[in-house]
Amino acid sequence: MPRLPGIRLWIWDGEFCGSIGFRWQPGTEELPPHVLGHIGYAVIPSKRNRGYATRALSEILPYARAEGLRYVELTTDLDNVQSQRTITANGGILVEQFVKAVNYGSTPGLRYRITL
Ligand SMILES: CC(C)(COP(=O)(O)OP(=O)(O)OC[C@H]1O[C@@H](n2cnc3c(N)ncnc32)[C@H](O)[C@@H]1OP(=O)(O)O)[C@@H](O)C(=O)NCCC(=O)NCCS
16 A cells, blocks of 8 residues: 555653654545544553543644645544544544444444544
8 A cells, every 4th residue: 555644743741642643645535445534643541531632633633734634534443432532522523433444353433524
């Protein structure tokens, strides 16, 4: 697969807390089937529940706007309430429940959209 353009930023409070990434295809909101969403993030367990993922997501959205995207899509597992709240706190709207591709285990996921 050709590599998509992307950025990855560290989440930092004086120490490493995690990272957040944004990937896209130039000129379109479409993503190839093997890419589950435009934005992915993780916060290390000892730094969770401090609002860091919520803030990191809000701070990476301007990069997507600057690329000219009208919206970004993010996906989560059904039981990942923390990630779902991170997305809805940033204006994300649930679009659909879907079944992930075979290489992701054919398990159900939730697709959210944030209008930019
Ligand atoms: C998802 C993840 C990034 C959230 O990071 P975080 O910095 O702890 O998130 P925040 O503190 O910004 O917000 C977490 C929200 O989940 C809520 N939350 C935390 N634990 C919860 C639980 N067990 N049940 C329900 N809600 C919970 C918090 O209250 C907060 O919501 P609120 O702002 O409405 O109160 C982090 O849990 C993580 O790295 N998980 C593993 C990787 C992962 O799942 N990445 C996302 C893949 S889609």
